[in-house]
Amino acid sequence: MVLLLFVHLDPAFDDGLAALRPLGGFFVLPPPGPPPRRLPTLSRVYGDRAPDVHDDPLGFLVRKVEAALRAPEPRIAASVAHQGLAARLWSVTLGCAAVYGAVPDLDPRLLHWDPDGSAPGDLWLAEARARPADAGTVADTVLHAHLVPLTASLRARYRVAAGLLWGNAASALAGAARELDRRPDRHGGTEAAARVRALTADLLAHPMLARAGTLTGTAFRRRSCCLYYRVPGGGVCGDCCFRRPPRFPTPPRSSPRAPSG
Template sequence: MPGTVDPVDAALREAAAVGPFFALCPEGRPFDQGRLPLAHVYSAPEGPLVARIDAVAAALRTGDRRVAASIAFQGLAARLWSVALGAAVLGERLPDLGPERLRWNPARTAPDDLWLPTPRQAARDDGDLPAALRSAVLHGHLLPLHRATIAVCSVSSRVLWGNAASALVGSLRVLHGWCRTAGRPRAADRALSLCRSVLDDPLMRETGTLHEDAGAPAFVRRGCCLYYRVPGGGLCGDCVLAHCR
C-alpha cells in the first residue's frame, strides 16, 4: 500500500537513532568499490582482514599483530552487535544480515563501513528472537570471523570470544542507557534479556559475568583483550586484570 513503512526498514531507522555505531551506511551514498560481502572476508581473510589488522596496528602504533587482530575483531563485532541488537530491541525485527548480503568496507568507519542492499528482509526467527540473534550474529558472523582471524594471526581463541562478549555488552550499555533516557523502559529490559540469552550460548558462557551496577548493565571478563600492550594503553573497564587488583 502507498505510504506503508516496511517494518525492517523502520527497525533499522530506529536503531540508527541511537548513534552511528547502530546504523548502516545510508541509502543513496555513491557506489563504493571497497564494499565486500562479509562472506568473502571470512573465506579469503588474507586480503581485506589482513589489511584491516595492519591498519589497526598502524593506528595503535603497535608491532604486536595479536593486539591489532584482537582490537580489529572487537571493533567489527561491536558494529554487528549494535546494528542487530538495536533493530531487535527497538523495532522487534531482526534484519537479514547474512554474510552473503551484508557488505563491509574495512577502510571506512561507522556508519559507512556496513552496507545492506535493498530490499532489506527480515531474518527468520520462528517467534524466537533471542535464538535468531544468536544465529545471525554469533554463529552467522562471529564464528567465521573468529576462524578467519586465527587463520591469519596467532591470537588466542579465548581472547576473541571474550572480545565478542565485551562488544555485545558495550552495545547493550549504550542501548540500555538510550532506552532509559528516551522513556522506553520495556525496550531497556528487552535489551538486557536478549543479551543474557546470547551470553548463555556455549561459545560465550565462559567469557565473563553480566551484572547490574546502579541500574545499568556491567560486565567483568575472564580474559583480556590485550589493549594494555598498546603504547600508552591501559586496562578496559571490564578487564579481568582491573578487577584482580
C-alpha cells in the same frame, strides 16, 4: 539501456532503517541497497588473503589498526580489529531488536563492508529482511554467521587465542547493550530496554559465550584480556580480567599458551 535496481525491503523495515539514526554511531546502517562503490561482502572477507584493500580487507584492517596503535605485534591489532567489528554487528542487531522488535538478516552474502570506513558507512546491507528478535535467531545471525568464521580466520592468520576472541565477542555484546540501556529515550523507552537486557543475558548464556565472563545487571567482567594494555600508552579496559596492566614479559592470560585459549 536503463538498468533498474530493486531493493527488497521487508515491511518491518519500511522506513529504510531510519529509526536507528537517533541511536547514532555503531547502531546505524545506511538505507538498504547496493553500496556506493566496490566493496566486498563479508562472505568474501572471512578467509581471503590477497594483497590489497579489496582482495584482503581483513588483513588491510589489521594492518591499519596496527599502524594506528603502534602495536608491537600483529595479534594485538587483530584482537582490537575483531572487537570493533563484533561491536558493530552486535550494535546493529540489538538496536533493531529495541526499535523494531525484529532483527535484520545479516547474511554475510548480503552485507558489504568497507574496512577503511567508519560507522555507519562501513557496512551496507543489500536487502532488509526481518527475522525474529529471539536469542536463538540473533545467535544464528551474529555468532554463527559472522563471529565463528571471523574468529577462525583471525586464529589461523594471527595466532590469537580463542578465549580472547570469544571474550571480545562477549564484551562487545555487553557494551552495545549497556549503551542502549543508558539512553532508553532514543529507542522506545524502558520496555524496549528491558527486552534488550533480557536478550543480552540469554545471548551471554550461549555455549560460545557462557565462559567468557560474568554479567551483573548491565556490568560485565570478562575472564580474558584483549591485549590493549600492550600498546604504547594503553591500559586495561573497564571490563578486563586484570585490575591493572600486567608486567611484561609475564605472558598474558590470553596468550596462545594460556588457559583462556
